[in-house]
Amino acid sequence: MECPGFQWAGVCAGIKNLKKKDLGLLVSDTPAAVAAVFTANRVKAAPVLLDMERVASGRCRAIVANSGNANCCTGDAGMAAALAMTKAVAEALGIDEALVLVASTGVIGAPMPTETITGAVPGLVKALRPDGLPDFSESILTTDRFAKSALRNVRLENGTTVTVCATAKGAGMIRPDMATMLCFVCTDLQADTDALSGMLSVAVDRSFNRITVDGDTSTNDTVFLMAGGASGAGLQTDADRQGFQQALDDVLTELARMMVTDGEGATKLVEVRVKGAKSDADARRVADTVANSSLVKTAFFGQDANWGRIMAAAGRAGVDLSPDAVDIFFDDVQMVKNGMGCGPEAERKASGVLKQPTICLGIDLNTGGTGAATVLTCDLSIEYVKINADYRT
Amino acid sequence: MECPGFQWAGVCAGIKNLKKKDLGLLVSDTPAAVAAVFTANRVKAAPVLLDMERVASGRCRAIVANSGNANCCTGDAGMAAALAMTKAVAEALGIDEALVLVASTGVIGAPMPTETITGAVPGLVKALRPDGLPDFSESILTTDRFAKSALRNVRLENGTTVTVCATAKGAGMIRPDMATMLCFVCTDLQADTDALSGMLSVAVDRSFNRITVDGDTSTNDTVFLMAGGASGAGLQTDADRQGFQQALDDVLTELARMMVTDGEGATKLVEVRVKGAKSDADARRVADTVANSSLVKTAFFGQDANWGRIMAAAGRAGVDLSPDAVDIFFDDVQMVKNGMGCGPEAERKASGVLKQPTICLGIDLNTGGTGAATVLTCDLSIEYVKINADYRT
Structure with a gap:
């Protein structure tokens, strides 16, 4: 499962004190257009607060994500940790720090092991590969029993095929009131931020906002959509727009279904x-x-x-x-x-x-x-x- | 635990197919003033629908209650069963059927074993005793682990002591959105229906509407308050009214606490x-x-x-x-x-x-x-x- 113009990595940084991958990175070869939907919870984790600022620019090169710690209710130290994570990634990639976003998931209220994370970033960057999605998917899991990813191709009217590729985590604290987990979507479509935002809102309302595991809403929920443009094609016609929206809806709905199937303790x-x-x-x-x-x-x-x-x-x-x-x-x-x-x-x-x-x-x-x-x-x-x-x- | 002017009974009618009490009766020696708070659930059991009509008269002589079957989603046959229960009680007591109320709790959607119940009514009436509250309390239990009752005495300014005595059942399908279970309160106060209604609403909002076990609301929830007047005393002063309201609040709050303590599976x-x-x-x-x-x-x-x-x-x-x-x-x-x-x-x-x-x-x-x-x-x-x-x- 690959998307032209994007690379993924996932490594074991030691955040969880387990031999499990817990740090992931998604990088676009070019500054991608970006849209995001964030949790509506009044209590927002530091990475959510930082991303809400940065996503306003409409551009993004990379998203770094960790599991094992939600970096929420962590005060100024939490914001410093989120900034340190994006800075370490920006330096290792040689890109502008403002183009790096960050996502965290795990326990609320525990201090972030910042040095453990930043120390692992060089190795994380070295591990980047176009086919690295499975490693990334694994690195963001918490109580999930399986990794969740989905892909659709859309054939535009001019004959170009574009890809929508996504991975997500989530099994508990899930309620249909907003984007309710972490989800990373990338596409090689050429699109502007406004169009992406509109399409993402629609797709989230049709997918993640229609699932529930336990009625609780996380402090860290975020869905990211990055459009890198590697296909060289944009949405020119209504049919194109409908086709792409459908692909986006389908990918997110497939992930939403997986999340409920993987609902904590769920048997049905x-x-x-x-x-x-x-x-x-x-x-x-x-x-x-x-x-x-x-x-x-x-x-x-x-x-x-x-x-x-x-x-x-x-x-x-x-x-x-x-x-x-x-x-x-x-x-x-x-x-x-x-x-x-x-x-x-x-x-x-x-x-x-x-x-x-x-x-x-x-x-x-x-x-x-x-x-x-x-x-x-x-x-x-x-x-x-x-x-x-x-x-x- | 007794309240002057009231008698209670509880017997095993065989509704549950167990050797457990499942049919109860509360009778006032005189036509009592009555107030009630009913479930706000749109799906209301037949006894709730019948009581909502009858309680409008403001007078009540008896309440018959059963566990093991909620008589809800039972259609015309359910209403016929509720009517048959009140008719059998009225005949056995030699009183007006319109002065008999009815309450049911248990499984939703199962047909009522009407003849089993009406056949047990003569024995139920024979069992009536001023100190029969424990039998009544036992007869209304479902998943409850223990019977719940509470009593307070209030000394009015004229020197008379009046009693507020109540019993309730409830352990699941409990949510603070209204009166959320069955509760039977009686007092020997002389009071009119309007005053009773006002005081009951206040007390319910301060007690049962402040508890939750699982966020679910039953189709049968009802709190009844009957004032028989055996004390010969009414509320003449503001201090009397405050004292009686406080006693009513205390009794219902004590029962509400018991219900949560007895919450299904609760350990805390x-x-x-x-x-x-x-x-x-x-x-x-x-x-x-x-x-x-x-x-x-x-x-x-x-x-x-x-x-x-x-x-x-x-x-x-x-x-x-x-x-x-x-x-x-x-x-x-x-x-x-x-x-x-x-x-x-x-x-x-x-x-x-x-x-x-x-x-x-x-x-x-x-x-x-x-x-x-x-x-x-x-x-x-x-x-x-x-x-x-x-x-x-």
């Missing part, structure tokens, strides 16, 4: 599809409330077709609905008709569906409206509690 | 106290968000002073705050000062606090405002997941 991926609402916003509220309900999520873990909890969650979503009109489906098995259970035969069939690793939970509010929304979630398992009870120890 | 009671917010509403949003965060709750289960998660939850509460100003305390141990950790010594002391069964989590936003709020929560344990994965099986 549940696609909550709400329709028949008075508006899309209403449908979204119902989908979000059901997707975040601990009781619904534990029932999925228990493979229990406990549709009463789904009704109860829908009922507290703050949306105008008539309980007597609601239909609920597990895949194509109708479990609830007009707000009432469909009986033992439906229960039996639904139990079969619930054994699957991926389940579609359909909720039709039948209000007469056409509002619809889909949110991806996972089950809440014993393993989730174990992982999060002992995260720092 | 956590009192989240937020202050220094720009308004009480802001403080409440921060307290609610922290109290409902799965990551914060699992960290308490793990006895991990993971204050970064508390900062992150506060940051996503949608409230204007400056992370650099936030202080966090576990009991009297300061863990965070000006948004940063206080170091290993504080961690060590905090670890000691976290071993306790009851913990006060203090969050000072230091905005310069005086907004404050307290919410009670519990930890999220492996046992919670086990209980809720297998609830129906």
Whole structure:
């Protein structure tokens, strides 16, 4: 998985005190146009604050990322650490420091081992390769069970093929309220920053903002999109723009799905599809409330077709609905008709569906409206509690 | 624990197919003034819908309650079952059916075993006793580990002592958005319905609306308050009104605390106290968000002073705050000062606090405002997941 004009690296700097990669670098051969979406959490990590300033220039050459420490709630020392990381990378690459961005993920509130990181930067730069994405992907993982990357090619109307290539990390502290994790997207498209920003916002709203693992939102969430221009081609027509947007949506949606599949302790991926609402916003509220309900999520873990909890969650979503009109489906098995259970035969069939690793939970509010929304979630398992009870120890 | 003018009973009707009490009855010797607060969930159980109509008369003689079945999402048959329950009680007591209320708790969506229940009513009525509260309390339990009741006496200015006596059930599907469980309060005060309603609303907002177990809201939640008047005394002065309100607040707060202590799988009671917010509403949003965060709750289960998660939850509460100003305390141990950790010594002391069964989590936003709020929560344990994965099986 490669994107023309970009190189990647990932090494073990020793931040985690484990023999695991924990420092990554993504470099564009040329100053790329850049757009980013940052966490809406009021508590923002130092790298987020620094990037918010720097990304305003619209240009970026490199992004350095570490796992094992979120560099959040670390005060002035944290900002100094973020600056030191970008400075070390700029010096090793011989580029302007202002064109280097930084991302961190891991424990909040622990001091950054700055010298450990800057000491590893020369080796990191030496490890850069066009096919180094797998190393980079590995270096940003925390509780993730697997690395996540995705690629799409788009054929523009002038015959040029451009690439959208991305990698992401995220398994917990995930909630559909904004870009909710770290994600690095690069493309060889020629594009200006404004166009990139617009397309990235749309794609993030269609992908990462539609997933939830535990309803919590990280202090470090960032999605970066860099367009290096190596293809020599830009978006000239509406068809080009649509095609590229679709590719970007697809890449981010694929990563979002992977994140929920990899949700901490998750054993099941549940696609909550709400329709028949008075508006899309209403449908979204119902989908979000059901997707975040601990009781619904534990029932999925228990493979229990406990549709009463789904009704109860829908009922507290703050949306105008008539309980007597609601239909609920597990895949194509109708479990609830007009707000009432469909009986033992439906229960039996639904139990079969619930054994699957991926389940579609359909909720039709039948209000007469056409509002619809889909949110991806996972089950809440014993393993989730174990992982999060002992995260720092 | 008794209240003059009231009798209680609880029997095993066989609703649960277990040798456990599952049908209860509370009767006032005279038509009592009655007030009630019902769930705000759009999905309301049949007994809630029936009671909402009947309570409008302001008078009540009896409340029949069952566990093992919520009589929710049960359609016309559910309403017929609720009516049949009140009719059987009215006939056995020889009173007007319209003066009988009904409450149900248990699984949603299962058909009510109406004949099993009505068949048990004569025996239930025979079991009525002034000191029958413990039997009633037992009959309404579901996943509760213990029965919950509380009593206060208030001395009015004319020298009369009146009693406020209550029992409640609730351990899961609990969220501070309204009265969130079943609660039956009786008093021998002479009072009109309007006064009762006002005092009950205030007390519920100060007690049950300040607790959370899992952020889910039941379809059956109801708090009933009956004033039978056996004391012969009413509230004549402001001091009387304040005294009675205080007793009512105390009784409901004691029950609310018991509910969180008994939270499904809970090993710890956590009192989240937020202050220094720009308004009480802001403080409440921060307290609610922290109290409902799965990551914060699992960290308490793990006895991990993971204050970064508390900062992150506060940051996503949608409230204007400056992370650099936030202080966090576990009991009297300061863990965070000006948004940063206080170091290993504080961690060590905090670890000691976290071993306790009851913990006060203090969050000072230091905005310069005086907004404050307290919410009670519990930890999220492996046992919670086990209980809720297998609830129906």
